[in-house]
Every structure is written in structure tokens, then in C-alpha cells.
Amino acid sequence: MKTNEIRNKFLKFFEKKSHVIWPSDSLVPQNDPTLLFTGAGMNQFKDMFLGKGNLKFKKATTCQKCLRTGDIDNVGKTASHHTFFEMLGNFSFGDYFKKETIEWAWEFLVQELKIPEERLSVSVYKEDQESYEIWAKHIGVPKPRIYQYGEKDNFWPANAPLLGPNGPCGPCSEIFYDQGEKAGCGRKECEPACDCDRFVEIWNLVFTQYDRTEGGKLVPLPHKNVDTGMGLERMARVIQGVQTNFDIDIFNPIIKSLEEITQLKYNGQIENAMLMRRIADHVKACVFCISDGVLPSNEGRGYVERRLLRRAIRDGTQLGVTDCFLYKLVPVVSNVMQEYYPDIKQRRENIARIVKSEEEKFHETLELGTARLKELMDALQKNRQKFLSGQEAFKLYDTYGFPLDMTESILNEKGFTVDKDGFENELKKQRLQARTSSQMTGQVFDTGPLSKIKDISKGTEFLGYNECACEAKIIALIQGDQLVDKVIAGSEITVILDQTPFYGESGGQIGDTGVLESNGNHVRITDTKKNNDFILHIGKVVKGELRTGSLVHARIDTQRRDSIRKNHSATHILHYVLRKVIGQHAEQAGSLVTPDRLRFDFHHFSGLTKEEILRIEDMVNEIILENVPVAVKELSIQDARNAGAMALFGEKYGELVRMASIGDFSKELCGGTHVNYSGEIGLLRIIGESSVAAGIRRIEAMTGIAALNRYREKERILQEMCDILSTSEDKLIPKAQDLLSELKNLHKEIHKVKQKEIRGKIDSFVENAKEVSGVKIIARKLEDATVDDLRKTIDILMKSAKEMAIVLGTAQDGRVTIVAAISPGLVKRGLHAGAVSKEVAKLVGGGGGGRPDMAQAGGQWVDKLDEALRFATELLSKKLLDGVS
Template sequence: MKTDEIRKKYISFFEKKGHSVFPSDSLVPKDDPTLLFTGAGMNQFKDMFLGKGTLDAKKATTCQKCIRTGDIENVGRTPMHHTFFEMLGNFSFGDYFKTEAIEMAWEFMLYEMKLPKERLSVSVFLDDEESYEIWQNRIGIPEERIYRFGEKENFWPASAPSEGPNGPCGPCSEIFYDRGDGVGCGRKECAPDCDCERFVEVWNLVFTQFDRREGGALSPLPNKNVDTGMGLERMASVIQGVSTNFEIDIFKPIIQNISEITEVKYDSQAEKGKLMNRIADHVRAVIFCISDGVLPGNEGRGYVQRRLLRRAVRDGLKLGKEECFLYKLVPAIADVMFEQYPEIKQRRENIARIIKNEEERFHETLFMGNKRLDELMEDLRDSGEKNLSGQDAFQLYDTFGFPFEMTKSILEENNLSVDEDGFEKKMQMQRERAKVSSQMTGSIFDEGPLSTLKETTKESIFLGYEQSEVEGRVIGLIINEQLVDSAKAGQNVHVVLDQTPFYAEAGGQIGDTGVIRTKSANVEITDTKKSNDIIVHIGKVVEGCIRQDENVSSVVDTERRGAIKRNHSATHMLHSILRRVLGQHAEQSGSFVSPERLRFDFHHFEGVKKDEIARIEELMNERVMENATVTTDQMALDQARKAGATALFGEKYGTNVRVVSIGDYSQELCGGIHVKNTGEIGIFKIISETSIAAGIRRIEAATGHEAIAWTRRKEQMLDSLCGLLDTQENMVVQRAEDLIRQLKELRKDVQKAKKDGMQKKSSDFISKAKDISGVKVVAEVVKGADADDLRKTVDSLKKSLGSVAIILGAVGNGRVTLIVSLSSDLVKKGLHAGNIAGDIAKIVGGGGGGRPDMAQAGGQLPDKIYEAIDLGLKILQKEIDYDS
């Protein structure tokens, strides 16, 4: 049975049992700051479990794409661990409970998966007699195949009764498949709690029935819920009779592709086979992250993704693959995942480009790491040390991505070693940080005033598509994170209404502003946000007192909204035109729409040329003047996709969506507010085009009044320039070119004069050089020189003098620059330029150092420069005389 078939059977089975089918949530949880990535099927139903959700369903089933990085070190090395995986789940929100959940699970295992019941064992929480009785008496599982485990293994969250957190929790019941006596430790008493891999946990049934309170008290919940999770890849490995998840049908083509590209034969038990497993897993995770709008970066989700990709690159190096190759795996992964995730194949070119770009950057970083290691080895030799510190080895690994094994190997080739314990200590600290960053950042379930409000209010009704003024009722007032009954003049307040015309910030469109009025109060609204389905108006009471349950009139600032609408519709048009001018790869990566301007981020792997920008502007303004109609329609997601509507990277869409169409050239899924006709945009002007990340460009533009104002500012700037250059508008460029040419000639003259002067000074220094035991010593202050002049003078002196010691100083911009240089014979005798520079720099209130033959220092006390030079001369005289 293929993996796709298992997925279909599961969803179909529970749909027949009355469950509503929901699409997978995005890997980036929406409206949930407690999660870095979606790691379980229940995440998108959190409000439903609490009885605060708005879904019209009491039972649900999903196939959820997940990312977990808590066990990242085990990925590829064990048969079952993944960073990216699919979790099949069925959920009950106060509908059925333990008996039905267990019976349906057993029915699915026996009659849909056709697994032999004698191979199945189960576990229950040690105090959960109810589940034990169901498995033994209703299902008929023999007592010896029902295991009782503690709260760490069979409670959700793990160890919740004794350790918390407070909130909904409950016992678990797990289903295990026994792979037989020939697998694992071979002990007769081997059981599912043994980690020998004989028993595969394929399904976890969580019965959320308690509310944990302070002190560990477990109070029964009024609504008992069911949350289950079956690992799709694990079930496929069981059904297909293979020993690891990496040998199932959706991994085989990926592994085969890696084997062909690296020219390494795959053996699942060999070290190189495990590297291939990890590459397959990590690249799959990276692809799905990109598909959901996460790009490699230096923090948060982007940093996790970058780590995954770089680990895969390093694994490739161990397989002998020194050039970029991960991007070549995208087509194979897109093909095997196509049935459930067709969007991967649709965007595979963009995804491959992003991965290749990141690979290239990392290879450059590795090159820099190699260079840095050379410098560190030179420092070790200069200092007489033989052991590289753990801190330096870790910096090579963490900053430059340099594999520790490579660092160790190169050091050994050069008769050097590394502090392995120190490196491992730093690595452990990073693992702890990574583990924390991959876990929840707050309470599992929402807390605070909005959570309380959700107990009585499911959602705020938005009426702003057609109306800018709406009558409504106050259903919540929040001050300083507390629900209050009223708010008076001068107080900052968050207002929740039963219905509103205010658009809450979403999809890149900024929130509305305006006023909420009662008979006795005015509240000035400065922003509007959304928390799940509740719209929150953020503002200040400027007059009177607003009260809970009071009737209000909500009025949007229509002039500001008009500017926002112009910019929002322009982003849709710009998306269409960018793909026409630059290519179909120029897909939207992000946007921000405010009254003043629009910001549009898109995939493109080089700067947009000036003639392309001109063409984009030209086509945009042609579209504006066409005055095409802008229409909106509500339809099923599948219908919208079939109609060709564009769905954006990383956006989550429900089963029903809003489609915004502009003329016959733009059709996008969007919940924002738009103009009625493109003519309302007035004029479109690109203000800037920049790079914001590897493979991501940004265009900022203005429309309407702001575009006109921007053009006027440019005209005023040109007028000012004409005045400064004393020329006419049509002669500005030529006049500027003439002045630049004159400036370049003057600079040449200045440089020549400076060079002649420095040469004369060099001659003077040579003639004045002191002789100390046969060594020529130059110690001088060079007036009007900078650091570069000093270095050139040093080079000139060293060419003219044999055994020589040089100390030069200069003052510029209130700072002192000092350079110390020694000929090689003095270095061999033990003199060290870096030490001398460091000593004399203290006189001028600074510091510095460098190599034994050449060093630079600086300070902030210019009046002490002669004193510093004199000290340097005394140090040289003492050390040269001593050595002689």
C-alpha cells in the first residue's frame, strides 16, 4: 500500500464516520505566538478544544504537515525520526470520547490497514482504568499486551500532573506494532518502552479530560475532547514491511536521486546511508518551509531552516560532493509529494533557486572559514601554541559552518590539535538554545483577557467591505491587559465590538483608523488588529466614558482607507506585471500596504534593471488608465484554484475563500479592501528597488496623491540642483559631468603632490635614521599623513634600509595612528612589533597590536604623540642593545 493511499484511506475513513475534513494548516502557525512551527494536528483547533472556536464542526480529521527539531540529532540515524513529517489526526470537540476513539482506531488498523491483531499492543496511563477496560473488554486485547506507563510516557502534556503546565490535559493511549522477535534487543521481556526499535508507536490517542490547576489538582473539564495523531511515514514503513521510514515509497526516489548525484551506493545501515537519510529529510523540510513562506535567515524560523540546509550541505561534503547539489533534489521531492501538495511542483523552480542561492552562499562561507582557520593556525605557530581553543573551533563551526571533523583533520595535518572538550561544551550550549527555540514560547492555550472574552464571544462580524460606518455594541473593553466595565477620557483602551466596519491588519494591509462614538463618548481609534476571529480596536478615549454593552457608532477614516485601497489594488496589478516583465518566477514573497506607499517583495535573483523598472511603470499606468473593473467573489478553495486564482507563498486559506479579480489579468485570493475600478489609483510611481534577502527583491511605490507629492519633491530637488550648479535644467547632467572631471584632475594633482612630499620625507627620514648596534632606527611623526600614507612610507623605508626598525605616527581627525615595523632579522632575534605598538599606544590613550613584523595602533590623545614616539625609541634601543 502506497503512502498516498494510506493518507486517503485515513481521511476517507473518518469522513465516513462524520468528521469534517480540514486542510493542513501552514507550517507557520497563524495567530499563535506560542509556536515556532506547527508541530501537531491539534494546533489549528486549540480554540475548539477550549470551547471558544467558531468552526461549524464537532468532529474533524486532517493530514497535518509538521516540523519538530527537538530530536534533530537523531534524524537519519534512527529509523523513525524526522524534522518534517505528516501527522494524520482525528479530533472530537466535546462529541465522542474514549470508547468511540478506541473502537474507530482499532477498526481502522484491522480493516483498513489489515494489520494482524496479534502484532498490535497498546499502552495506557497507569491510573486510566477506563481506557484499560475498553481495550481489554470491548476490544479484546489480552492483558499481557496492554501496558501501563507513567505520566512521562502516557500523559499529555508529558508529566503534566506533577510538573504542569496548568490548563487542559489528559491521559494517552498508544498503539504499537510489533516487528517481531528478529528485530531489536532479542530479550524475551522486550516491551514497547524498550528503545530497541522492535515496537513502533504508530498512533497516539490523547483524551483531554482534565483542567490542571495550581498544586497539580486535576479537575474534570465540562467538555471532554479527543486529539489523536498517527505518523504517516511510520505507518507506511509498517505497511510496506521496511525497517526504516527512509525506505518507504515516498523516500526511495529521493534517496535514489541523492545516490545518483553523489555517486555513492545507498546502504541504510552504513554511515553514508545515514547521511543520505538526513539529507533527504532536511531538504524535504526546507522545501516545505519555503513553500509556506519561510526563507533562510539568521533568526527564528529562518535560522532553523538555514541550520537544516547547512547540515545537509555538510553531509554532502562528507559524501564527497563539493559543489551545490541540494537544489537538484527539488523535482524528485515535488513529484513524490504531488498528490497531497501540488503547490510544491507548481513552485519548484522558485524553490530550487532559493535553495541553490543559499547553497552558494554557504560554500562561500566555508571558503572564508578555511581562510580563518589558516589565520588561526598562523597565530598558534607565532605564539608557540599547539592546541586550538574550543571557542575558536566552535566559531568556525557556528559562524562559518566549518565541520568540526574538517577542522580537526586540517589541524592534525599541520601537527596541531584542538580542545575537543571545550568545543563540545559550546555545542551543548547551542543544542540547548536550539531546543528552546524549537519549543513553545508561551502557554499551550491562550491566556489573558481575550481568552476570557472568547468564552462568551466567538467572533466579531466584519462589515467593512461595503460600509464605512456601522452601528454595533461593545462586548469587551481591555485596559492594561484586564477586562474592564468602562473606560474614561484620557485612558488607552482596546475595544471589541459585536460588528465593525474597521479592517484589522492582515494580508499585508494595515489596520483601519477612525472613531467609535457613543451618546456620551468619543474613542479615537489609531489601529485595528485581529486575534483569531476577534477584531480589536486600539485607541484612546478622548471624550466622555465608554461602557460595556453600550451601543456605538463606528466610523472609519475613509480618506485614509481610500489611499490604502489604491495601494492594495496596485500590489495585485504589480504582481501580475512583474511576472510578465521579469518571468513567472517573480512570485510575491510579502507585502505591506499603508496609506503612504506600498511595499512589494518578490522572488528574483538579480537587481531589476532600469529599463525593466521603466517598463513596469509604463504597463502599470496603462492598466490604471484602462479603468478595469475590480470584482470580488466567494467560492470554495478548490474552485478558486481551478479557476486559476493565485494563492500566495505561506498564506493559510480556509475551505471557502475570497477571490479578487482585476480585469482579465489578475485573480488572487485576498481578504483585503480594494478600489472599484483601477482608474481610482490615479498614478503609479516606483520609488525604490532593493535587495532584502538572497533571491528576494523589494519594490516600494506610491499611488494617487502620494505619487504626485513624490514627483513634486523630485522637481524641487532638480530646481535646487540647477541653482547650485548655476545652469539650466536641460544642462544639469553636462554641468555635473564637467565638474566631476575637474574634480578627478584636481585629485590626481593632490595625490601626486602628496606622493612627492612623502618621498621627500622618506629621504629625510633615511638621512636622519639613528644607528643602534648596526640597526637603522626611524622614529618620526609624519604631519598631514593618514594610515595608508604611513604604510607606504614604511614600505619605502624598508626597501632602502637593510636591518631596520621603524616607528611612525600621525594625527588626523583628533585621533592618533601609530605603525611599528621590523625587518625579518630583528623578528628572528625576538623583537615583536605588535608588543611595541601595544605599549606605546597606551601613552596616547589607546591600544593595538599585530604581527611580529608589522603592527598598527591608535589613540585619542594627539598631544601625547611625541611622548609615544620617544617611548618607542627607548624600547627599541633597549631591546636592540640587549640582543646585541
């Protein structure tokens, strides 16, 4: 039985048991900032478990995309560890409980999948007698095959009663598949809890029936939930009777491609196989990440993805592949997964491009590291040492991303070794440091103010598609992170209403601004955000007060909203045109729609040419001028897809979606607000094109009056330029060029004149120089000179005699600058230009210093310069007479 078949059978089975087949959540959890990635089927139902969700059904079944990196070190080594995997599950939100759950699980395994009963064993929580009885009496599982374990194995979250976290929890019952004595440790008394491979856990049934409160007290929940999880790949392995998850049908083609790329044979036992398995796992994980909108980057989710890619690339080099190769696996993954994940197929070229560009980047990193390591080896050689210190190896790893095993093998080749213990020590230090300053709470369920609001309301109804004002009731007021009943004038506040015309920031469209009013009370709303199904009005009470439960008149700034609508519809047209002009791969990767401008990020591998930009701008404006109708309608996701609507990378859509179509051109799924006819946009001008990340470009544009104003402003500047240069527009450029070259010539002229002037002075300086024991002392003032002039003068003066001491000063812009120079012979005798300049500068209210032969100083008292220079002469004379040496 193929993996796809198992997935289908599972979902259909529970549909028959009146469950709703619900789509997988994105790998990027929506509305859950505590999680990097979706790691279990129940994540998207957290609110439903707490009785706060607003889904219309109580029974659901899903096949959830999951990503976990906790066990990453085991991936490839064991038969069943993955980073990315699919989790089948059935859920009850206060509906059925243990009996049906167990009954259906058994029915599915034995009747649908035809697993022989004697192969199955189960475990229950030692204090969960109810489940034990159901298994033993109702199902008839022989008692020796029902195991009773503690809270480490059969409680969710593991060890929750003792260690927490607080929140919903409960006992669980696990079902195991027995692979037979040969597969495991061989001990007669072997059982599911044994570490060996004999018993495979195939299904975990969690009965969420308690709320854990402070101190580990378990309070029964008023409505009991079921949350089950079956690893799809593991199930497929059992059904297909193969050794590891990587031998099932959806991994076979990936492994096969790897055999072709590496020219090596996949053999389950040897080291190479482990590497191949890991590559297969990681590349699949990355394909799904990218398709859910996560790009490789240096932080957060993007960084996790980058690490996965890099591990896979490293494994590839271990297998002897030196070129980029991972991207070649993307179409293979897409092929095996396309049936249930059509998006992956549609986007495989973009995904492959992103993977390839990341591979190229990593090869660069490796090259840099290799070069650095060579330097280190040279240093070792020079010092006749054989060991590279742990610190150095760690720095190579930590700062330059160069893997230890690579460092080691390069060193070994040249007869060096590395201090591995030292390396481990450094690594431990860093771990400790990171852990102690980590802020992760470990909280599974949200307990903030919004969670409390969910007890009393399902969400805010958005009326803003048709209305710009309405009456509304205040459901809640949040100040800081506290719920309050009343707020007074002057307070910063977040207001939640039962219904509202305000659009909460989402889908790239910025939130509305406006006012909330009721007799004598006035709140200015400066921003609106969306959280789950609530719309948060953020603002300040200007006058009067607000109370929970009271009524207000909510009104948005319609002019601002109009500008936003223009920009939003224009964004859709731009998206459509972009794909026409540069190719279908140019899909949206991000978007920001504000009243002033729009920003659109899209997938593309190189910068746009001037011609392309012009063409895009022209085509967008043609559609605007055609004044085609913009229609927005609600329909089922399936109908929308059939109509050919664009869905976005990483967006998760519900059953009912809004589709915005602009004439016969663009069709996109979109929750935002739009104009009625394209002509309302007026015009669009692209004001910039740039890069945001590897493979992602950005266009910024303006529409309507804003675009007009921008070009008016440019025209004004142009006009002003013409006025200043007293010329006409057509002669502006040659005129500016003429002026510039004239300016340049003048600069040169001035320079020459100055040089001449200086030369003139130089002779008199030399003639009038004071001479002390054969050394010429010059301390003079130059009018209106720069530091550079002073230096150059000194350079010339220096040539006039063998031993000299020179101090030159100038006053410019109310500041004094002094440069001092001492000839080499005098420097040897101990005279120091730095010391001289320091002392001289004191007289002009400043300080100074520099090298023995050349130094610089400055000060503020311009009128003291002459005095300071006289002092310089005396000082130098005295030092020479005293015989500095």
C-alpha cells in the first residue's frame, strides 16, 4: 500500500465517522509567536481544546505537515527519525472520548490497513483504568499485550503532572506494531518500552482531560478532548514491510536520484546510507519550508532552514559531490509529494532556484574557511607546532561556519591534529551562555489577555468591505498587557469591538486609522492590528473615558483608506503584469500596502533592466486606463482554485475564501480592500527596484495623487535648478557640466597660485631661519592654508638644509592648526615633534601629538598663534642648546 493511499484511507475513514477533513496548517504557525515551526497536528486547534475556538465542528481529521529539529542528530541513523514528517490525526473538541477513539483506532488498523491483530500491542497510563478496561474488555486485546506505564511514557505533555507546564494535559494510550523477535534485542521479556527496534510506536491517542494548575494539581476539564497522532512515514514503513522509513515509496525516488548523483550504491547498512537518508530528509524539509514562505536567512526560521540545507550539502561532500546538487532533488521531491501538495509542484522551479543559490553561498563560506585554515597551518608550520588549539578550531566553526570534521581532515592530510576536547569545551561554554540567557517560556497554551477575551467572544466581525462607519460594542479594553474595565483621557489603549469598519493589518495591507466616539468621549485610533479572529484598535483616549460594554461610533479615515485601496488593487495588477513580463515564476514573496506607497517583493534571480521596468509600468497603466471592474466574491477554496486564482506562498486559507479579480486579468485570493474600477487608481509609477534576499527582488511604487505629487515635486526641483543656474530645462545638463569643469579648473588654478605663493615664502623662511648649533629652526605662520598646504611646505623646506626643526601654523575658520617636523638626525638625538607640538599647542588652547619626525596639533585661540610660534622658536633653541641627546 502506497503512502498516499494510507493518507487518503485515514482521512476518508474519519470522514465516514463524521469528522471534517481539515487542511494542514502551514509549517509557519499562524498567530503563534511561541513556536518556530508547526510540530504537531493539534497546534492549530489549541483554542478549540480550550473551548475558545470558533470552528463550527467538534470532530476533525488532518494530515499535518510537521517540522521538528529536536532529534536532528538521530536523523538518518535510526529507522524513523525525521525533521520533516506528516502526522495523521483525529480530534475531538468536547465530543467523543476514550471509547470511540480506541474503537476507531483499532478498526482502522485491523480492518482498513489489515494489520494482523497479534502484531499489535498497546500501552496505557498506569492510573488510567478506564482506557485499560476498554482495551481489555471492549476490544479484547489479550492482557499480556496491554502495558501500563508511568507519566514519562503515557502522559502528555510528558511528565506534566510533576514538571508542568500548566494547562491542558492528560493520559495517553499508545499502539505498537511488533516487528518480531528478530528485529530487536532478542530478549524474551522485550516489551514496547524497550530501547530496541522490535516494537514500533505507530499511534498515540491523547486524552486531554485535565487542566494542570500551579503546584501540579490536575483539575478535570469541563469538556474533554481527544488528540491523536500517527506518523505517516512510520505507518507506511510498517505496512510496506521495509526496514526504515527511508525505504518507503515516497523516499525511494529521492534515494535513487542520490545514487545517480553520487555514483554510489545505497546500502542500508553502511555509513554512506546514513548520509543519503539524512540528505533525503533535509532536502524534503527544506522544500516544504520554502513552499511555506520560509527563505534561508541568518535568523529564526530561516536560519533553521539554512542549517538543514548546509548539513545536507556537507553530507553530499562526504559522499564525494563537490558541485551543487541539492537543487536537482527538488523536482524529485515535488514529484512524490505532488498528489497531496500541488503547491509544491507549481513552485518547484522557484524552490530549486532558492536551494541552488543557498548551495552556492555555502560553497563560498567553505572556501573562505579553507583559506583561513591554510593561514593557521602556515603559522603552525612556522612555529614548528603540530596541534591546532581548540579555541582556534572553535573560532573557525563559530565565526566562519567551518565544520570541525572538515578542519580535522584537512589538518590530518598535512600531518597536523586538532585539540578536540578544547573545541568541545568552547562549545559547552557557548551553550551554557545561550541557555542561561534564553527567554523561551515552554508555555504550550497562551495565557495572555487575549486568551481571556476568547472566553467571552469568538472574534470581531469586520464590516469594512462595505462600511466606513458603524455602531459597535466594546468587548474588551487592554492597557499594557492587562484587561481593564475603564480607561480615562490620556491613556494609550487597545480596544476590541464586537464589529468594526477598521481593517486590521494583514495580507500586507496596513491597518486603518480613525476615531471611536460616544457622547463626549473621543478616542483616536492610530493603528489597527489583527490577532486570530480579533481586530485590535490601538490608540489614545483624547477626551472622556471608555468602559467595557458601552457603545461607540467607530469611523475610519476614509481618505486614507481610499489611498490604501488604490495601492492594494495596483499591487494585484503589478503582480499580474510582472509574471507576464518576466515569467510565471515571479510570484509574490511579500507585500506592504500603505496609503503613501506600495512595496512588492517577488521571486526573481536577477535585477530588472530599465526596459523591463518601463514595460511593467506601461502595462500596469494600460490596465488602469482600461477602467476594468474589480470584483470581490466569496467562494470555496476549491472553486477559487478551479477559477485559476493565485494563492500565496505560505498562506493558509480556510474553506471559504475571498477572491479579487481585476477585469479578466488578475485573480488572487485576498482578504484586503479594493477599488471598484481599475481607473480609480489613476496612475502608477515605479519609484525603485532593489534586492531583498537571494532570489527575491523588490519593487516600490506610488499611485494616484501621491504619484502625481511626487512628480510635481521633481518638476519643482528641476525648475528651481534652472532658476538658480539661470538657464532653461533643455540647457540644464550642459550648463551644469560646464560649471563643474570650470569649478575644477578654478580649483587647480587656486592650487597653483598657492603653491607659487608658498614657494615665494619658502626662500624668505629659509633666509630668516634662526640657526642654533648648525640646526635651522623655522617657526612661521602661513595665511589661509590647509593642513595639506602646511605639510607640503614642510616637505619642501626640509630639502633646504640637512638638520632642521620646523613648526608651521595657520589660522582658519577660527581654529589654529600647527604642524611640526624634525629632521632624522635630530630625531636620533632625542628631539620629538610630537612633544614639541604638544607644548606649543598649549598656548593656543589645544593639544597635539604625533610621530617623532612629524606631528600635528590644533587649538582654538587664533590670536595667540604668533605668540605660540615665537615660543616654539625659543623652545627648540633651548632644547638644542641644552643638548637633547
